Amino acid sequence: MATKPxxxxxxxxxxxxxxxxxxxxxxxxxxxxxxxxxxLDERERPLLQALVYGxxxxxxxxxxxxxxxxxxxxxxxxxxxxxxxxxxxFQLLWLRTPDYAxxxxxxxxxxxxxxxxxxxxINAVLRQxxxxxxxxxxxxxLEAEFSHPQWLIDKIKYDWPEQWQxxxxxxxxxxxxxxxxxxxxxxxxxxxELLNEVELDAEVAAHVxxxxxxxxxxxxxxxxxxEQGLVSVQDAAAQCAxxxxxxxxxxxxxxxxxxxxxxxxxxxxxxxxxxxxxVDISESRLQRVAENLQRLxxxxxxxxxxxxxxxxxxQGQQYDRILLDAPCSASGVIRRHPDIKSLRRExxxxxxxxxxxxxxxVLWPMLKPGGLMLYATCSIFRVENEQQMQHFLQRMTDAEExxxxxxxxxEQKVGRQIxxxxxxxxxxxxxxxxxxx
Amino acid sequence: xxxxxxxxxxxxxxxxxxxxxxxxxxxxxxxxxxMLQTMYDAPGxxxxxxxxxxxxxxxxxxVSEEKNQPLxxxxxxxxxxxxxxxxxxxxxxxxxxxxTVQRADRITIKALGYDGxxxxxxxxxxxxxxxxxEIDHLDGKLFVDYLSPLKRNRIKxxxxxxxxxxxx
Numbered sequence: 001m002a003t004k005p006x007x008x009x010x011x012x013x014x015x016x017x018x019x020x021x022x023x024x025x026x027x028x029x030x031x032x033x034x035x036x037x038x039x040l041d042e043r044e045r046p047l048l049q050a051l052v053y054g055x056x057x058x059x060x061x062x063x064x065x066x067x068x069x070x071x072x073x074x075x076x077x078x079x080x081x082x083x084x085x086x087x088x089x090f091q092l093l094w095l096r097t098p099d100y101a102x103x104x105x106x107x108x109x110x111x112x113x114x115x116x117x118x119x120x121x122i123n124a125v126l127r128q129x130x131x132x133x134x135x136x137x138x139x140x141x142l143e144a145e146f147s148h149p150q151w152l153i154d155k156i157k158y159d160w161p162e163q164w165q166x167x168x169x170x171x172x173x174x175x176x177x178x179x180x181x182x183x184x185x186x187x188x189x190x191x192x193e194l195l196n197e198v199e200l201d202a203e204v205a206a207h208v209x210x211x212x213x214x215x216x217x218x219x220x221x222x223x224x225x226x227e228q229g230l231v232s233v234q235d236a237a238a239q240c241a242x243x244x245x246x247x248x249x250x251x252x253x254x255x256x257x258x259x260x261x262x263x264x265x266x267x268x269x270x271x272x273x274x275x276x277x278x279v280d281i282s283e284s285r286l287q288r289v290a291e292n293l294q295r296l297x298x299x300x301x302x303x304x305x306x307x308x309x310x311x312x313x314x315q316g317q318q319y320d321r322i323l324l325d326a327p328c329s330a331s332g333v334i335r336r337h338p339d340i341k342s343l344r345r346e347x348x349x350x351x352x353x354x355x356x357x358x359x360x361x362v363l364w365p366m367l368k369p370g371g372l373m374l375y376a377t378c379s380i381f382r383v384e385n386e387q388q389m390q391h392f393l394q395r396m397t398d399a400e401e402x403x404x405x406x407x408x409x410x411e412q413k414v415g416r417q418i419x420x421x422x423x424x425x426x427x428x429x430x431x432x433x434x435x436x437x
Numbered sequence: 438x439x440x441x442x443x444x445x446x447x448x449x450x451x452x453x454x455x456x457x458x459x460x461x462x463x464x465x466x467x468x469x470x471x472m473l474q475t476m477y478d479a480p481g482x483x484x485x486x487x488x489x490x491x492x493x494x495x496x497x498x499x500v501s502e503e504k505n506q507p508l509x510x511x512x513x514x515x516x517x518x519x520x521x522x523x524x525x526x527x528x529x530x531x532x533x534x535x536x537t538v539q540r541a542d543r544i545t546i547k548a549l550g551y552d553g554x555x556x557x558x559x560x561x562x563x564x565x566x567x568x569x570x571e572i573d574h575l576d577g578k579l580f581v582d583y584l585s586p587l588k589r590n591r592i593k594x595x596x597x598x599x600x601x602x603x604x605x
Binding site: 001003111116 | 479480481482483522523524525526527528529532535537561562563566567570571580
């Protein structure tokens, strides 16, 4: 048997394939897009991004709209048709794609995946929607209103009874592109002028020295001095780590779970004359650390190992500083990774909490008496953050918290919490502990 | 391995009913290897031995995008059929023609594999359609047989014309 030769790929069709990888295979967006994008014309890439991020971000609203127009739910094996419909609705209501183009694109997609039977269904649903688009109420449930799965809404509401609505709506906004300037090379105000010269507009972050928030995302090739290592791309919340570590020359420092290396680079930028071990479990992600450090002309010992198995990688020499950017639910960075809302399961949380605890316990003996450990997550859940560290301080009699004083975030019983979108930062948690002498 | 010539509609040899294979030996495996190479080269997603003028019940299939999941079927039998699916089909023996055919969308088959061991397989969608298409070949049947005589005749004329043009 032979199949029709593939026509040139368009963004709408590649978007279906990317979304199938995420919603059917459970692949993350950051792996699904590179796996499909090679078939796509360079000029179509922004549209692909808009489509896949948009559908994953607004999925619960899109599904609530579709539910009204579908006489019966689609079968699980017709997830592709469901995706085609969501893409169609998203284009009609969010992107304001011309009606005929959205409908035609959706119908053609169904033919390309050889599901001719769906043609009439797609036509009927999208055309009815076009007729009624001004009257649609798609905020009839909390899931639809905030476009998050119910368990996530419940959990955020429970943890943040005052701020949950704000958190959820911030999580649906696209995150800004934030730069980290090497302030030893240049003042922030001077770099801001360089940006203006290439017609980029940035805002200086109020409480994070060296952070500049771009008004519009731009390709890194447009950033003055990027190749030379003058600036890096990193959210302002992540830029809070290195300054908290009180770095000094000759210190021996561990960055556990280092990939993709932004914080490692920041540590070395802050204090180049220290010895840094950067550990990560993934060889391919450690490769990204290597690339990042190379661009900045920095040196670290890159170690590919499971951090919780020290006999595999630790030489037995204690550290002055440990940064543990722990594996977490990533509930604070949903605005950057909307696929988290579809991929994360409620049952994952307990497992993550156990992993975090295990790593904390393994790392603690590796810290010198008098040394500092900074625990960080990009989560907003108390079990992973404040409660995790409360338990830690109870377990370790030789650990004492050092309160973080800063213009960002909220002081917790232990540590400091940034909520998603506050001061345009990602949701992040930091707790600093010292080992008694 | 070798690339084998593919018979084209309306060649009468495509109407031969293939014989069951008695034992899957190295000779059969060599035929399967050649068929797979011929299929990838065409390029196609399935090929029945009938199409390369070998009248034994042998099929090779690969519906994966990366072309790295070959499936070998020896003496395949359909033991279960469910649902209806319409798909645009094409055939390496009817080059350049694509028409909609209705088939079952979920099937269960029993067959011998490359190693000669018997197995059963549940298939759906494209794979299910492809298996049905190829088993038809072993029974001397082509996908154009499902079309109206008028359409079939038009395809026959079109292919004859193409061949004449290619020859001149």
